[in-house]
Amino acid sequence: MLKIRPVAIDTYPENTAFLPRSDGGYGAEQFQALRKIEICHASNTILATLAIMDDKHLLRPGEIGLGEQAFRRLGLPAGTEVSISQAMPPASLDGVRRKIRGDTLDDAEIASIIRDISRFRYSPMEIAAFLVACAAFMTTQETLALTRAMADVGGKLKWSSPLVVDKHCIGGIPGNRTSMIVVPIVAAHGLIIPKTSSRAITSPSGTADTMEVLANVDISAERMQEIVAKENAVLAWGGRVKLSPADDVLISVERPLRIDTFEQMVASIMSKKLAAGSTHLVIDIPVGPTAKVRNQTEAVRLRKLFEYVASKVGIVVDVVLTDGSQPIGRGVGPVLEARDVMAVLRNDPGAPADLRDRAVMLAGRVLDFDPQLKGGEGHVRAAELLASGAALAAMERLIAAQGPQGVTARPGAFEHEVIAPIDGKVGAIDCHLIARIARLAGAPMEKGAGIDLLCKVGDAIGKGEPLYRIHATSQTGLDFARELAASSSGYDVTA
CATH class of the missing domain: 3.40.1030.10 (Nucleoside phosphorylase/phosphoribosyltransferase catalytic domain)
Structure with missing residues (x-):
């Protein structure tokens, strides 16, 4: 039995547990075998990826550290005694392997995969394998099954009106x-x-x-x-x-890819x-x-x-x-x-x-x-x-x-104007590039960061006049955005 201790490390979306290398009587080979462990206390159970700690000052003997996600999802107070055991691979991974081979999965197989994903039983690598396999080939029936499965594993809202x-x-x-x-x-x-x-x-x-x-x-x-x-x-x-929580887990892997x-x-x-x-x-x-x-x-x-x-x-x-x-x-x-x-x-x-x-x-x-x-x-x-x-x-x-916000948020005070290189007319604007520049400026984490568009498609513009203004809340954010905008502004100005 080990006592849980919260560790202020954000490991989203994974659950991560920390054990000292020299505590508990485990050898290095056992640590390797316990790469993913099951942490239990009564009906509270989570699976977590195991990380080995060599700093003896972060955990006391008899403690297991839990990253922010794992601690919150286990839902127990610090100091609670838990047991750990080796986590068996989810049986639903057989369905993922079949999908990788190009097979069509039935509704029950997809539902099983989504249940295990929503319970954080899959690693990001395993989720990526499922997503890539589905991206290669997916039937309309599988799409329907995926929709139903994701809706079923989370919370549901009910309303008295027949028209919502x-x-x-x-x-x-x-x-x-x-x-x-x-x-x-x-x-x-x-x-x-x-x-x-x-x-x-x-x-x-x-x-x-x-x-x-x-x-x-x-x-x-x-x-x-x-x-x-x-x-x-x-x-x-x-x-x-927590509407369709499995979708949020899938998205966390989907977007970087x-x-x-x-x-x-x-x-x-x-x-x-x-x-x-x-x-x-x-x-x-x-x-x-x-x-x-x-x-x-x-x-x-x-x-x-x-x-x-x-x-x-x-x-x-x-x-x-x-x-x-x-x-x-x-x-x-x-x-x-x-x-x-x-x-x-x-x-x-x-x-x-x-x-x-x-x-x-x-x-x-x-x-x-x-x-x-x-x-x-x-x-x-x-x-x-x-x-x-x-x-x-x-x-x-x-x-x-x-509940209104108590403070009025304002555009970031660090500004830079991107100017037209020639006299002409705005012929096109690259939505994807404008979005990237705004994100480099700090949006959406920094609420005041972003772009103020001063011209739209069809507008006449003179050389040296501003196309848009970048706002950032820090010089660093502004520099990142300026660098990308300098290489490609996202605006096509034609003479």
């Missing part, structure tokens, strides 16, 4: 923060729209990151229920309520909507040369896959193909995007028209789910709710209910 609407964009377009405008419009109309969003992984900001500039997004399921009952909506971080197949994308999105209790969903698929979906043929294939899975899991979907040729709005990064969102909601004359128009269009598509509205009336109703100030009032109530 939602809106989701597949991402890839900087500044496309339409959800924060759609949600208050729909809430002001009276439909239930409990919007749970992820934090950014490879983008400069996610909806949760941007909303966090204005209000608390770390909300429990119980508090979400209370807010929705009163305000018809919520704009919260989905990680708190830049694996983002349509099948895995559909399973990821639809599993979270199913777990969130959505009944009707508008899906925004931006299509453009530097977007996730590059052409109409790809867009149609993705739309059909969404429609197939949605029909099987009981969610009504409306898939909208939108212009993904350039960033939306002016701000890229949490503070700058929140500024644009509030400008639209306040009907400011200088608010970005492209952000406003897209948000109103998507809100209209959501409102068209309302059986009380005649077909096609949704867009008119959405525009009315925005123009009248009803959407702004709904957003202000939502911020108050979730």
Whole structure:
């Protein structure tokens, strides 16, 4: 028996345990055999990767150290006695090996793999093997099975209303923060729209990151229920309520490998909507040369896959193909995007028209789910709710209910303007590159970091005039972003 001791080391997403090399009577060969161990106390059990410590001052004799993730997931107080044993490889790995060989897995095999992944029984290498095998070949039935399996292993939200609407964009377009405008419009109309969003992984900001500039997004399921009952909506971080937690584990390995197949994308999105209790969903698929979906043929294939899975899991979907040729709005990064969102909601004359128009269009598509509205009336109703100030009032109530931030966040004070090399016109903007520059500046971890776009496609520009302004909260972040922008600005200016 060993006493657990928390070790302040972030080993996300893995569970990691630490043992001293010379304690406990183990030899080096035994340590090697116990590379992955099972840690148990009554019904509390986790699997953890074992790390050997040679510093005798970090752990006392008879202690086992647990990294931050392992300590939190085990859920026991420091000093609790636990037993350790060698962890047997998950039986579901046989299914992964079959998938690597090119076989098609049945629903039970996929469900078993996802259960073990959600319980952190897989190493990142094993998860990567599963993802790469699925990226090589995956049937629509396997995509459906993956969706159901991921929805089943986590928490689920239930709502009293038979009509629970939602809106989701597949991402890839900087500044496309339409959800924060759609949600208050729909809430002001009276439909239930409990919007749970992820934090950014490879983008400069996610909806949760941007909303966090204005209000608390770390909300429990119980508090979400209370807010929705009163305000018809919520704009919260989905990680708190553990919707489709296996998806978060998969994403942590998927993103560094830049694996983002349509099948895995559909399973990821639809599993979270199913777990969130959505009944009707508008899906925004931006299509453009530097977007996730590059052409109409790809867009149609993705739309059909969404429609197939949605029909099987009981969610009504409306898939909208939108212009993904350039960033939306002016701000890229949490503070700058929140500024644009509030400008639209306040009907400011200088608010970005492209952000406003897209948000109103998507809100209209959501409102068209309302059986009380005649077909096609949704867009008119959405525009009315925005123009009248009803959407702004709904957003202000939502911020108050979730808990407003006490400090007003501002754009980073370290600035650099990227200028046009010649006189001409902006012919194209590379969405992927703009996102990378904003992230190097510090977004989304640094809320004030990002890019202020001063020109859009079609705008005339003079040599030496600014194309965009980089904001950072440190000189280091600014230098990183400037270096990439100097090698390639992301703007194509033609004479």
